[in-house]
Amino acid sequence: MNWKKLIPWGICGCLLLSGCGQRLPVQENTNTERHEATTFAMDTIMTFAIYHDDGEELLIDTEQEIRRLEQMLSVTVEDSEINQLNENAGKEPVKLSEDTMALLEAGKELGKETEHCFDIAISPVVKAWGFTEEEKHVPSQEELERLLPLTHLEDLVIDGTDSTAYLQKEGMAVDLGGIAKGYASDSVTALLKGKGVESAMLSLGGNISAIGHKPDGEKWKVAVANPLDDNGYVGLVQVSDCNVVTSGGYQRYFEENGKTYHHIINPATGYPADNGLLSVTILCKSGTKADALSTALFVMGLERAEEYWKNHTDFEAIFITEKGEVIATEGIAESFTLENDDFAYSVVKRG
Secondary structure: OOOOOOOOOOHHHOOOOEOOEOOOOOOOOOOOOEEEEEEEEOOEEEEEEEEOOOHHHHHHHHHHHHHHHHHHHOOOOOOOHHHHHHHOOOOOOEEOOHHHHHHHHHHHHHHHHOOOOOOOOOHHHHHHOOOOOOOOOOOOHHHHHHHHHHHOHHHEEEEOOOOEEEEOOOOOOOOHHHOHHHHHHHHHHHHHHHOOOOEEEEEEOOEEEEEEOOOOOOOEEEEEEOOOOOOOEEEEEEEOOEEEEEEEOOOOEEEEOOEEEEOOEOOOOOOEOOOOEEEEEEEEOOHHHHHHHHHHHHHHOHHHHHHHHHOOOOOEEEEEEOOOEEEEEHHHHOOEEEOOOOOEEEEEOOO
């Protein structure tokens, strides 16, 4: 699960005050007509701002594409393909659509690449903590030990030839909440660009997708949330043709016996990741990858996350630590400006 909270937007047309939520962009000074809409889908609020002569029709197309994917990928849609897959765990393979197959394959591959720090099969453990239910609680160690063997991605068998997937163990379940909105943003971006859109800003529950530049030719400015202040941010990053996604332990949590437990579970232990990070923001052309990596690198912790970044060249990251540090990777350093003196700032380099 990768729940994202809403916080308002405001600076220079687009402001991400939480990697998981933001305000609507303010009106730009431009002759290009702006078309915008807000909808609720995939269990979150989504906003779209499109600069195009056919913007009204494109807003409809955008929402229809989101709805189409939601019907297949969401665990909260009773007859979705993902629910059918989960219901047949340990029984038989399930025939799936091209989109569902593609996302399962991407999720499994990203799980392998991140040494299972991202795990679409973690659902049974997340449910045990109550993060998908109304009442949250700390599960017993015995329950976690029983459920952890049901989260192994190796037991998700994908057959591309027959377009089927199979969860080999009864009780297994996948939840694409940590990657589906990223996939949807990629799908919508491709749709809009295919229809000639050169400037748009999409927020899918906080997953930001910036298409092209702003109509005035400037890059979009996105603010990275201050995890210690719901209404604050630590800095601004300028982007174009880029996805920006943040995960953090401050976004969804509960307290029990004086201790706080957040929703980002470490698949290796079954407990919330506890490694000194407050949030991880990923900047990547692929929304699917940005979504998954924001969770994976948070689970890894700073040292492992930096090493992972050093071995991959297709994304950049901004880390915020419990020690009050903001750490940007060098590929984004020139585009990021620290705006909060309460945090120490540094840049991590590959060399």
